[in-house]
Amino acid sequence: MxxxxxxxxxxxxxxxxxxxxxxxxxxxxxxxxxxxxxxxxxxxxxxxxCPQEAKKVISDIDKVKELVTNKNVKKIVSIAPSYISAYPDKNKLVSGLLKLGFDGVEETAVGAAYVTEEYKKLINKMEMDNILTSCCPTINLMISKYSPELINNLAPVLSPVLVHGKLIKEKYGPETSVIFIGPCLSKIYEINQDEDSRNVDFAITFQDLDKWLLDENINLETITPKEFDTDSPYSRVYPISQGILYDLKNHFKDKDSGDKISKYDLLSVSGLKDVENILNEISNGKIKNVFIEINACSNGCVNGPMMPKNRTSVLEDTIKIKRYAEEIKDNENKFDRNDLNKKFFNEKIEDFIPGEDKLKDILMQIGKIKKDDELNCGSCGYDTCRDKAIAVYQGKAELYMCLPYISEMAQSLSNVTLNVTPNYIIAVNEDMKIKEFNLAAQKLFKISRNDALNKYLFDFIDPSDFVKVFETQKDIRKKKVRYENLGITIIQTIVYVKDQKIAMGILKNITEEEENVEKMYNLKLDTVNMAQNVINKQMRVAQEIASLLGETTAETKVTLNKLKKLIINEGNNINE
Missing domain, CATH: 3.30.70.20 (Alpha-Beta Plaits)
Structure with a gap:
């Protein structure tokens, strides 16, 4: 589930x-x-x-909302003792819960008193090497799943809410629905596990309760207060660090015991990192004869994950709970029962660990060829590169969940792009200081990148277009510029990068193209001139030919006339 x-x-x-x-x-x-x-x-x-609020708790809130509409079922709330830090006016909270549709409200602290008595029995028996409190379901899960060899160190006692559920059903009848409300996510799990959980029917969080009150327009500031259904709830101090130890010593006549009761030293550990360390110490046999109050949340349940979001501070809340707990003085009530035992089981799931060759193969795929390449930076979420490689093998992680590798790849690709392109790439800041200078630019200006960085752009070219881009914050695209000092013509694109406050210039050298265009123009011009000279020459030849043809025709005409006359004259002489 x-x-x-x-x-x-x-x-x-x-x-x-x-x-x-x-x-x-x-x-x-x-x-x-x-x-x-x-x-x-x-x-x-x-x-x-989670900064994106991508994860949400699946609680019983919808089922509880439906339940309160059922008038045929008695509905009693068991509210975690950390409530006093979130809802300072306890009686107004009771009134608000009754207004939502519940039939009664009791404090889970009633059950905690019985749990403390069971812990006392275990201490007095002195049979266990170490005693770890079992009130926190997260700790119980952690031991059952990841350190099952320590299960025999867990106090075999029901948690306060399961004990209280049993008491409520005994008091109001077995058909009564018991609804737990608290700051804990794992309590939702705890009440849905086995036969021991049957006495608590539903669990919701303080955050669920806040939203529900808001949706129903129930304002706890203005509501008329009502009393809890129990007169003297005990062990209200459980939610704070050392709360259980405090309860053992002060509520049950061990006030002068100091930091030891019977053969057991008393220790309080909270927060999963410290819990992990203490469990390792116990596993290694370094800790014996210690009663350990152990909580998953730092500072105890008062810092539970589902506490209302409008809370003040953990330290202030701790003080509130301690003062509230001290309102209950010593009591002579007996909390002795024989039906509060709890069994814990090995729930460990073995994951297959790959061999060394497979691990090396996975590591090599992300550039970790030798030991020095394994930075163990933790950016992927795993403590070491090898841990991440194991997770990749087990299908729990992506191969490329490695920030240094991705960064190196991105930098490498960026460098390749900058250095392979034939264009000159120059980036400057508002002061016209050079911040990027690619390989082509280095060759053009005959200066290394390191020497060029932080020099001024006007040491190399006219910066007026770059200045204009900063002033207008508008790009200049594909502008043809001639740099006479360099003897080049370029197509210049300058882009303003707002986030970095730089201007990136991409300069494409078109000098050769421009020279080729000019050569082609001159070639065409020469061709035209040559054609014109030929035409002029042809015209002169034509005119000369025409002139010669004219003279020749006239001479021919004269000759032919003379010949004609000669022929005619010769004929006349014959007749004579």
Whole structure:
């Protein structure tokens, strides 16, 4: 069963949830994030640290809203003792809950008193090497799934809410519906697990409650207060760090015990990193005869993941809870029962670990050829590059979830692009200082990139167009410019990059093209001139031919006339 839903569209693959996940129960595949339910310990950290709010709790809120409309079922709330830090006026909170449709409200702290008594029994028996409190379902899951060899260190006792559910059903009848409200995500899991959970029917969070009150227009500031259904709830101090130890020593006549009761030293550990360390110490046999109050949340349940978002501070909340708990003085009530035992089971899921050759092959694919290439920077969310490679093999991580590798690749591609292009690329800031200078520009200006950086652009070319781009913040595109000092003609595009406040110039050398155009023009001009000379010459020849033809024709005419006359005259002489 899933208790955390993921909105994949919201996820930006920042890997922040994976970085904060102590047990790495987050999977990234095909650019989508998933919670690995069978490995998750429901600490809720991934929900609170997600900057995109891509993860949400799946609670029983809809079922509870439907339940309160059923008049045939008695509905009793068991509210976690950390409520006093979120809702300072307890009686107004009771009134608000009754207005929502519940029939009664009790404090889970009633059940906590019985749990403390069970812990005392275990201490007095002195049979366990170490005793780890079992009130926190996240810790119970962590041990069952990741350190099952330590299960025999867990106090075999029901949690306060399960005990309280049992008491409520005994008091109001077995058909009564018990609804737990608190700051914890893993409590939703706890009440849905086994036969021990049957006495609590639903669980919702303080955040669920806040939204529900808002939706129903119930203002706790103006509502008429009403009393809790129980007169003397005990062990209200459970939600804060050392709260259970405080309860053991002060509520049950061990006030002068200091930091030790019977053979057990007393220790309080909270926060998953510290919990992980203490579990390792116990596994290594370095800790014995210690009673350890152990909480997944730093500073205890008062810092639970589902506390209202409008809360003040953890330290201030801690003080509120402690002062509230101190309102209950010593009592002579007996909380002795024989039916509060709890069994924990090995739930470890073994993952196959690849061999060294396979690991090396995976690492090589992201440029980690030798040991020095394994930076172990943690940017992917895993502590080491090898841990990430194992996750890749197990299908929990993408191969290229490696920021240094991606950065190096991007830088490499960027450098290739800058250096392969034949265009001159120059970037300057508002002061006209050079910030980028590619290989082509280095060859043109006969200066290295390192020497060019932070020199002024006007040391090389006229910067007026770059200045204009900064002044107008508008690009200049495909402008033809002649740099006489360099003997080149270019097509100049200057782009304003607002975020970096730089102007990027891309200068395409068209000198050769321009020279070819000029040569072609001159060639055409010469051809035209040659053609004109030929035409002129032809005209002169034609005129000369015409003149010669005219003279020849006249001479021919004279000759022919003379011949004609001669012939005629010769004929006359014959007749005579």
């Amino acid at each position: 899933s208790y955390i839903s993921v909105k994949s569209l919201n996820c930006k693959n920042c890997y922040k949830c994976l970085k904060y996940c102590t047990v790495k129960s987050i999977k990234y595949r095909n650019d989508k994030v998933e919670v690995i339910d069978e490995k998750c310990i429901l600490c809720g950290e991934c929900i609170n640290i």
